[in-house]
Amino acid sequence: MKPESFLVFREGFVPVEKTLILPEEIAHLRSLRLDKTFCEIEIxxxxxKSYLYSYEPGNKYISLVSEKILNTNLRTLSLAIALPKGNRLDFFLQKATELGIQKIYFCIFRHSIRKEFNLDRAKKIAREAASQSKQVILPVLEIVESKTWMEENKKKICILHPRAERIYQPGDFSEWIPVIGPEGGFHTEEEEWMLSEKIPRFCLPGGILRMETAGIATASLLAFAERKA
Incomplete structure (x- = not known):
């Protein structure tokens, strides 16, 4: 009978024949009641890239069994969003990772309330969500100044805007990175820049959404409608 297995991420992991099992992996084994069982750990x-290791109860080291390259021939899914407040950031990051978003730009806008976050903690949340949902790629997280970033990427972006005349249709995001602004709305100068540069604008069906809700809705559309398209 095939031994039980579970998945973990170690960003940039370089395989060796034997590697030390990490404390958080031991904790995960205990939570699954596998710490006293012969099992396999996929790193x-x-x-x-994926590496399968065998775990023996009581041994601090796990042994390499096999390795393989996973299918990554999918279009990279990216979105940009202002930093949500409080634990809304955690919730958004979990769900966006579970939906397969591979690059998230956290933009600092003129009306942004939150302007920084703990990157190491955010990466830990993303790793756990990626393990739970069995993702192939870990999301890349960047915090950027919106004016500079949008100017550099103006041919690649579109704007999610509650007053846009164009309602989203499946496939509309296939050529662009959707940008979601802060809860206070875009600054007048930002609005004027978007109009002068003729940046495409879309609104989502329904009412005005909270920032993290709009982010999760957009991540869902990218994951299902855009990849299918």
Missing amino acids: RDGFG
């Missing part, structure tokens, strides 16, 4: 490096 993914976050870039498309």
